[in-house]
Amino acid sequence: MAREFTAADTTRGPRLPRLERRAQLLEAAQSVFVDKGYHASGMEDIAERAGVSKPVLYQHFPGKLELYLALVDKHTAALVELVEAALNESDDHKDRTYASIRAFFDFVAREDEPFRIVFESDLNEVAAVRERIGWATEACVDAISRRIMLDTELPQPVARLVAQGLVGMSQVSARSWLRDGTIPLDLAVEIIGRLAWRGVGGQRARFVAPA
Amino acid sequence: MAREFTAADTTRGPRLPRLERRAQLLEAAQSVFVDKGYHASGMEDIAERAGVSKPVLYQHFPGKLELYLALVDKHTAALVELVEAALNESDDHKDRTYASIRAFFDFVAREDEPFRIVFESDLNEVAAVRERIGWATEACVDAISRRIMLDTELPQPVARLVAQGLVGMSQVSARSWLRDGTIPLDLAVEIIGRLAWRGVGGQRARFVAPA
DNA sequence: ACCGTATGGAAGTGAAGATCGGCATCGCGA
DNA sequence: TCGCGATGCCGATCTTCACTTCCATACGGT
Numbered sequence: 001m002a003r004e005f006t007a008a009d010t011t012r013g014p015r016l017p018r019l020e021r022r023a024q025l026l027e028a029a030q031s032v033f034v035d036k037g038y039h040a041s042g043m044e045d046i047a048e049r050a051g052v053s054k055p056v057l058y059q060h061f062p063g064k065l066e067l068y069l070a071l072v073d074k075h076t077a078a079l080v081e082l083v084e085a086a087l088n089e090s091d092d093h094k095d096r097t098y099a100s101i102r103a104f105f106d107f108v109a110r111e112d113e114p115f116r117i118v119f120e121s122d123l124n125e126v127a128a129v130r131e132r133i134g135w136a137t138e139a140c141v142d143a144i145s146r147r148i149m150l151d152t153e154l155p156q157p158v159a160r161l162v163a164q165g166l167v168g169m170s171q172v173s174a175r176s177w178l179r180d181g182t183i184p185l186d187l188a189v190e191i192i193g194r195l196a197w198r199g200v201g202g203q204r205a206r207f208v209a210p211a
Numbered sequence: 212m213a214r215e216f217t218a219a220d221t222t223r224g225p226r227l228p229r230l231e232r233r234a235q236l237l238e239a240a241q242s243v244f245v246d247k248g249y250h251a252s253g254m255e256d257i258a259e260r261a262g263v264s265k266p267v268l269y270q271h272f273p274g275k276l277e278l279y280l281a282l283v284d285k286h287t288a289a290l291v292e293l294v295e296a297a298l299n300e301s302d303d304h305k306d307r308t309y310a311s312i313r314a315f316f317d318f319v320a321r322e323d324e325p326f327r328i329v330f331e332s333d334l335n336e337v338a339a340v341r342e343r344i345g346w347a348t349e350a351c352v353d354a355i356s357r358r359i360m361l362d363t364e365l366p367q368p369v370a371r372l373v374a375q376g377l378v379g380m381s382q383v384s385a386r387s388w389l390r391d392g393t394i395p396l397d398l399a400v401e402i403i404g405r406l407a408w409r410g411v412g413g414q415r416a417r418f419v420a421p422a
Numbered sequence: 423a424c425c426g427t428a429t430g431g432a433a434g435t436g437a438a439g440a441t442c443g444g445c446a447t448c449g450c451g452a
Numbered sequence: 453t454c455g456c457g458a459t460g461c462c463g464a465t466c467t468t469c470a471c472t473t474c475c476a477t478a479c480g481g482t
Contacts, residue, residue, distance in 0.1 A: 168383020
């Protein structure tokens, strides 16, 4: 005969106060979204990872989308803060350049990999997500281009495009650096920093003889 | 009384030979995927855009994924070809740098916007897609880093990271240039080219006085 | 001991990918 | 010109899957 299963059989964590539970759910959700992306992640998975059942999720968030947006907000804000802080670290143009690059590498190197959500979201088709991520890169680009305009004489549209280039370079190279995993962070920042500051032409070149 | 609807009532395109139909379906699929991304696009939408019914789609492609992969293959190949061609355009290190940047801008500027599928795919959680796009960037980075190693004395891992940075810079700035839409292509390439070649430090700087 | 709140098992709902059987059209040979 | 097999095509349906919700149950403070 099948014996009755009581609640005590299921491994169940302690009852948590609302705010702690919410924080824990966000953490679980992040972990799942980072692993599998938005679409491939189910509310079931998230609940399971958090050690609770699905209804609990819905008592804290109206739906899957809002749960995701909460994470997007959190991490875009963190990134923008990081970049702005880096830009205020030094008065020297070159130091600032290196520092802002390091900001992206630091962000990408974080243990919980929030960059997957900011840089590799698979939910860009939704306006709410697109706008938030757009806002974040906009904020980074604005901050950087403002400093560029102070330090050089480039007109605004040009400064903006340059800033976009720097952001893209940092972001993409940081991600590939992490994937690769063989280069120490400081060295990687030095390499990309030198590229950003001196350009390819500034790497000790072995000049080809003119014809 | 309701009159009988015959096939002639429904706006129906002419019957097409198999290969032409397939090409047309690919075109329709691309148009839809580019507009809405993979997940938000339905087979229904694609069939409708092509002016056929769903079963026709399945007579040409085993499923939605394969349809998408066909497009990914097509466009990644095109991008790699474009970059490799650019690298063979000139023997001058600087010219090559500019040319490879222009390759990305050209790719992004294409009318049918294939870059949405290569650079902004929302299906990276699927291994088959990740591998193909990974292969494409790998190929670009390889080609560029090989040239960098010929022109400079950078060791291989460094050259690879630098190449990654250049690719990221080109790709991201090209996309934002397109979004912005106010800067002529040639000027944008000049700006990013100068950044890549000279670095931020090489832009006519208004130096801050040392303390 | 009791009541409100937190929690889980299980069922509802809807969207979208995939399929089935039949109809129309085309090319070809008598 | 007519018949006929082959091919292209469609309406309607099936099936699966994941978000969401309902109701009974267990816990914890008073």
